[in-house]
Amino acid sequence: MKAVVTVTLKSGVLDPQGKAIQSALGSLGFDGVGSIRQGKIFEIDIAETDPARAASELKDMAEKLLANMVIENYRVELVQGMDE
Amino acid sequence: MKAVVTVTLKSGVLDPQGKAIQSALGSLGFDGVGSIRQGKIFEIDIAETDPARAASELKDMAEKLLANMVIENYRVELVQGMDE
Numbered sequence: 001m002k003a004v005v006t007v008t009l010k011s012g013v014l015d016p017q018g019k020a021i022q023s024a025l026g027s028l029g030f031d032g033v034g035s036i037r038q039g040k041i042f043e044i045d046i047a048e049t050d051p052a053r054a055a056s057e058l059k060d061m062a063e064k065l066l067a068n069m070v071i072e073n074y075r076v077e078l079v080q081g082m083d084e
Numbered sequence: 085m086k087a088v089v090t091v092t093l094k095s096g097v098l099d100p101q102g103k104a105i106q107s108a109l110g111s112l113g114f115d116g117v118g119s120i121r122q123g124k125i126f127e128i129d130i131a132e133t134d135p136a137r138a139a140s141e142l143k144d145m146a147e148k149l150l151a152n153m154v155i156e157n158y159r160v161e162l163v164q165g166m167d168e
Contacts, residue, residue: 006125021126021149030145032131038123041090042105046118061114064107 001046001056002079007067008039042066051078085130085138086163091151092123116158126150 009015018036018079025033044061048054067074102120109117111164128145132138142160151158 008125008127018126024149025145028145028148030141032146034129034131036129037127038129040126041092041123042102043092043121043123045118045120047118057114059116061109061112064112065108 001049001051001052003044003046003058004077004079005042005044005058005066005074006039006077007041007062007072007074009037010071010073016071018027040066054078085135086110087128087130087138088163089126089128089142089150089158090123090162091125091156091158092102092162093121094155098153105126121150124150138145138162 018038019028021038022033022036025036035059041060046054046057048057055078058078062074062076063069099121102122105122106117106120109120128142130138130141132141133156139160139162146158146160147153
């Protein structure tokens with residue numbers, strides 16, 4: 001089963017990388033970019049086929065390794081037949 | 085208008101970071117993790133309100149700055165009323 005775990009900074013946490021991208025976009029001529037926040041995604045292929053158990057395993061992975069729960073949020077999406 | 089640009093490695097491009105995460109998950113006791121690929125997401129707030137023009141501007145941003153088109157794919161999603 002394929003899944004996608006998305007990890008984003010909590011709101012209120014500074015994102016200097018996002019700020020840098022925002023200013024780079026400005027200097028490339030893209031006006032009207034209000035804010036940019038960068039996050040991470042993990043495309044994970046797991047052997048577990050039961051959706052509920054897979055979701056709970058992925059939640060564990062996110063909390064133990066993928067996300068820093070102090071400053072980041074995560075969400076887990078199960079994807080069937082994802083192409084890439 | 086809020087949008088999310090997702091940038092992922094093209095299939096066939098090596099992902100050493102993904103491999104490292106995979107082996108770290110293994111040593112944490114998560115068996116059955118087939119493969120992991122890491123990508124990036126950008127949550128962007130742009131002033132443009134017309135969905136077609138916004139999508140085309142975001143496509144430009146992705147091709148000029150956010151993604152390295154040699155090794156990465158991107159996809160653009162427009163999100164109305166996204167919460168974070």
